[in-house]
Amino acid sequence: NAGVTQTPKFQVLKTGQSMTLQCAQDMNHEYMSWYRQDPGMGLRLIHYSVGAGITDQGEVPNGYNVSRSTTEDFPLRLLSAAPSQTSVYFCASSYFQGGGGAFFGQGTRLTVV
């Protein structure tokens, strides 16, 4: 039982490049979400999903796309990386409708130069 797995752990991108951050969970959770964490800002919600085929925007969605084709996977795509997207990204999953707390991955540290 791996929980929430994020890949890669570290990534350096050049401005304008695109990439996909991967997130997979093996707990059959309906709810999955992506956050970014910046110093002094706490965690800010980027996008979230309440089930396969359903996604919605969070607090800071611009520059990011998501899709949810399966219950297990929730990839985050950066379309054209910018230095302002340098951050630590966390994926989380939980049962829908407040069934308990969220489980977090270990994070992806992204630097855009």
Next chain:
Amino acid sequence: SQQGEEDPQALSIQEGENATMNCSYKTSINNLQWYRQNSGRGLVHLILIRSNEREKHSGRLRVTLDTSKKSSSLLITASRAADTASYFCASQYYNTDKLIFGTGTRLQVFP
């Protein structure tokens, strides 16, 4: 911003003392959750309190919730050096299930 706020931003105490952190949120909620984050690691869920509850205990943790003031507090009793971490509250929005985090409190417990 939808983000909640926590205070204090940083707290330093000696082992054995109690630590209290406060959280405010902005909208109607299903529940309020507290998480811990050790430096450079993912977040770990500590405790959840539902909107119809006023107080909840788990080991050395005590959480209170005041929905009329849109606020919560986390009390850690008899702190240990191993409690050194950042603590975040997260409010789960009513009807949408969005989980919105506060800005966090950095707790340092000195031996």
